[in-house]
Amino acid sequence: xxxxxxxxxxxxxxxxxxMNYGADMLWVMHxxxxxxxxxLVLSIPIAVQISILMVLTNMSQQGEVMALRAAGxxxxxxxxxxxxxxxxxxxxxxxxxxxLSPQGRHKVEAAKEDIASKISRINIKPKxxxxxxxxxxxxxxxxxxxxxxxxxxxxxxxxxxALSTKINAAKGKVSTNSQAITLVLNQxxxxxxxxxDQRKIITAQFDTYKISIPLVQQATEAxxxxxxxxxxxxxxxxxxDETLSAKNRADYQPEVMFRLALSLSPLIFFLLSxxxxxxxxxxxxxxxxxxxxxxxxxxxxxxxxxxxxLGEKITFAPLAFCVxxxxxxxGLIAGLYLWRKKLSN
Numbered sequence: 001x002x003x004x005x006x007x008x009x010x011x012x013x014x015x016x017x018x019m020n021y022g023a024d025m026l027w028v029m030h031x032x033x034x035x036x037x038x039x040l041v042l043s044i045p046i047a048v049q050i051s052i053l054m055v056l057t058n059m060s061q062q063g064e065v066m067a068l069r070a071a072g073x074x075x076x077x078x079x080x081x082x083x084x085x086x087x088x089x090x091x092x093x094x095x096x097x098x099x100l101s102p103q104g105r106h107k108v109e110a111a112k113e114d115i116a117s118k119i120s121r122i123n124i125k126p127k128x129x130x131x132x133x134x135x136x137x138x139x140x141x142x143x144x145x146x147x148x149x150x151x152x153x154x155x156x157x158x159x160x161x162a163l164s165t166k167i168n169a170a171k172g173k174v175s176t177n178s179q180a181i182t183l184v185l186n187q188x189x190x191x192x193x194x195x196x197d198q199r200k201i202i203t204a205q206f207d208t209y210k211i212s213i214p215l216v217q218q219a220t221e222a223x224x225x226x227x228x229x230x231x232x233x234x235x236x237x238x239x240x241d242e243t244l245s246a247k248n249r250a251d252y253q254p255e256v257m258f259r260l261a262l263s264l265s266p267l268i269f270f271l272l273s274x275x276x277x278x279x280x281x282x283x284x285x286x287x288x289x290x291x292x293x294x295x296x297x298x299x300x301x302x303x304x305x306x307x308x309x310l311g312e313k314i315t316f317a318p319l320a321f322c323v324x325x326x327x328x329x330x331g332l333i334a335g336l337y338l339w340r341k342k343l344s345n
Contacts, residue, residue: 006039010038011032015028017112018115035105037101039104040096042091044092044093045093045134045297047187048085048086048265048270049297052273052277053276053277053291053292054289055082056063056274056278063225069204070327075342076277079270079274082270083242086269087266087318089266090267093262093266097262098231098259099232101229102228102234103231105228105229106229121247123146124137124174126141126142127140134156135154135156135213135271136155137152137153137154138152139151139153143230148171148172150170150172152170152185154168164192165190166201167189167190167209167211168188168190168191169185169189171186172185180213181212182196182211183212184208184210185206185210188205188209189203189204190202190209196300201278204236217280222251225252226251235256235335238252239253246315250320253311254308254312254320254321254324255308257311257321257323258304258307261325261326263325263327268331269296269300270335271332271334271335271338272338274339275335278342299327301327302325303326306326
């Protein structure tokens with residue numbers, strides 16, 4: 001069920017992208033296969049947390065925990081199978097998050113880049129930026145046919161002749177054929193900022209301006225890979241490169257520990273859930289176990305993403321590495337305290 005929920009979240013994004021650029025359902029399903037490792041990395045820890053509390057709650061309500069305790073089993077011996085299971089999942093997640101998930105994301109980004117360069121049609125929505133080849137298109141208002149635009153804004157990317165090129169027009173028309181997408185703009189202005197001398201701005205007023213964007217765009221230069229597209233060994237190798245830019249370094253530094261913290265989540269959830277469940281199950285039942293599970297999940301992932309975001313802003317490398325481990329450290333301390341308290345009783 002959890003896998004399905006996460007899957008549908010990703011499917012909606014991919015399906016919307018496909019609709020904007022005219023890709024078919026085969027492309028959508030093929031692209032979603034690349035995201036399966038990423039979906040599992042997110043859904044497995046959540047499933048583990050809920051499963052542990054629900055299983056122990058059920059055992060407690062049926063008197064199985066009391067029977068095992070009467071037979072001489074300690075709390076740790078009762079929870080040992082869950083510990084082994086969590087440990088196995090941790091190693092699986094380390095492999096998934098460090099290798100399979102980044103490779104899948106890289107293939108997804110490559111597929112999106114490829115479909116965007118082979119535009120077969122465009123679906124223009126009002127007040128929404130749309131990537132069309134080398135251009136970004138924005139329109140305040142769009143008619144129902146999607147061909148008449150008002151308050152149109154065009155900005156060019158990867159322009160080697162200028163720092164930036166922008167076109168603004170009061171109205172516009174869109175048409176497509178087998179060769180190109182054509183925009184006919186009316187009552188507007190074009191601005192070009194010189195790439196060599198930023199003090200030079202070229203402006204031109206026009207009554208009518210026609211621009212054709214080829215359906216197949218030629219690749220200009222290699223796309224800079226995001227940290228989420230690089231495997232863990234690739235990130236570590238990049239961080240050792242002294243020529244790595246400060247921006248990339250700030251992006252790469254917390255990524256390794258973010259993946260490690262995500263992979264360690266089954267173990268942390270085990271440490272927190274087992275002793276906690278032995279305390280609350282008799283009083284709260286399954287509803288209490290579910291509420292506690294959601295609390296642990298939101299707290300862990302909230303701290304995880306907060307630490308990752310904070311790590312990108314910290315310039316001191318050792319601290320930037322450690323901040324994403326904040327939920328692991330807090331969870332480890334809290335879990336060991338709960339276990340010590342439970343075993344002492």
